[in-house]
Amino acid sequence: MNHPLNIGDTILQSRFFLGTAGYPSPDALSKSIEAAKPGLLTVSLRRESKAGKGQDFWNIIKSFNLPILPNTAGCHSVQEAVTTAEMAREVFETNWIKLEVIGDDYTLQPDPYGLLEASETLVEKGFEVFPYMTDDLILANRLSDIGCNILMPWGAPIGSGRGLNNPYALKLLRDRFPNKTLVVDAGIGAPSHAAAAMEVGYDAILLNTAVSTAGNPAQMASAFAKAIEAGREAYLAGIIAKQDSANASTPLIDKPFWHQDGS
Amino acid sequence: MSDSIKVTVNGQPKDFKAPLNLYDVLEQEELIGMMIAVAQNGTFVAKEKYQLTVIGDGDEIEIVAPMQGG
Numbered sequence: 262m263n264h265p266l267n268i269g270d271t272i273l274q275s276r277f278f279l280g281t282a283g284y285p286s287p288d289a290l291s292k293s294i295e296a297a298k299p300g301l302l303t304v305s306l307r308r309e310s311k312a313g314k315g316q317d318f319w320n321i322i323k324s325f326n327l328p329i330l331p332n333t334a335g336c337h338s339v340q341e342a343v344t345t346a347e348m349a350r351e352v353f354e355t356n357w358i359k360l361e362v363i364g365d366d367y368t369l370q371p372d373p374y375g376l377l378e379a380s381e382t383l384v385e386k387g388f389e390v391f392p393y394m395t396d397d398l399i400l401a402n403r404l405s406d407i408g409c410n411i412l413m414p415w416g417a418p419i420g421s422g423r424g425l426n427n428p429y430a431l432k433l434l435r436d437r438f439p440n441k442t443l444v445v446d447a448g449i450g451a452p453s454h455a456a457a458a459m460e461v462g463y464d465a466i467l468l469n470t471a472v473s474t475a476g477n478p479a480q481m482a483s484a485f486a487k488a489i490e491a492g493r494e495a496y497l498a499g500i501i502a503k504q505d506s507a508n509a510s511t512p513l514i515d516k517p518f519w520h521q522d523g524s
Numbered sequence: 525m526s527d528s529i530k531v532t533v534n535g536q537p538k539d540f541k542a543p544l545n546l547y548d549v550l551e552q553e554e555l556i557g558m559m560i561a562v563a564q565n566g567t568f569v570a571k572e573k574y575q576l577t578v579i580g581d582g583d584e585i586e587i588v589a590p591m592q593g594g
Contacts, residue, residue: 283592
């Protein structure tokens with residue numbers, strides 16, 4: 262079953278956002294995209310030389326005709342992030358930007374202050390900002406206040422594969438922002454992590470390393486696609502509330518040796 | 525008579541002949557026609573402004589293109 266997602270005027274055909282970095286080969290990247298059938302692909306910018314390495318990569322990506330979400334990976338300051346976003350808008354001809362302003366090199370934790378300042382500048386410049394953020398409620402409020410339509414809290418540090426470090430905080434964001442597009446970005450390791458986020462109502466999952474460095478990237482991409490879809494369907498279907506006591510699923514009336522009132 | 529100026533292109537110091545605009549730099553770096561974007565001294569320069577953008581001694585130019593990203 263297809264569960265499309267609207268971002269502005271664009272309808273994404275899948276809630277799986279796939280990164281394009283770190284694959285063992287261009288062929289592995291292509292096969293993973295084919296298997297994932299993602300709603301969008303994330304890309305980045307790096308220095309170019311006359312050898313034109315970036316152009317070769319782009320030829321692979323554009324053949325899939327998918328929406329593109331450029332990032333500002335590696336930016337540590339507001340100015341760097343804003344300039345990178347402006348360059349990305351020109352190169353990829355999109356106003357979408359996955360905004361990363363890194364505050365700590367060990368955890369790659371986003372700098373909430375820099376993120377907020379850069380987001381405000383970019384929203385004013387007409388960008389649709391996808392802020393890569395911690396799961397902090399107050400930061401989410403501030404980002405929402407300055408015009409971010411999408412919030413992307415981390416599950417865990419980038420590439421760590423730890424899954425959802427703080428399910429309570431992620432659920433709280435979902436509860437407090439029922440109409441906001443929420444995406445878990447980063448830290449996902451296993452398809453079950455992605456499913457867990459989707460089951461509490463997240464709108465999409467953005468991941469890269471869990472697929473690109475898997476033993477078989479294309480097969481893992483397929484597994485994630487199923488998990489994300491299953492999680493979404495389960496959320497829509499309505500998951501039962503947890504209880505402390507057992508509740509027999511098989512009706513007891515008229516079972517053999519049944520006696521009313523226990524007699 | 526033209527002067528020689530030093531311009532840093534993608535982190536590499538290089539000598540160019542002045543007067544010089546941004547389009548000249550991209551031409552000499554053999555990047556015209558590629559899918560690129562440029563910043564001068566940390567500030568984005570739109571492609572329609574390349575020929576109007578004067579490059580001076582000590583300027584830092586960043587030229588970027590699509591790359592894998594997560």
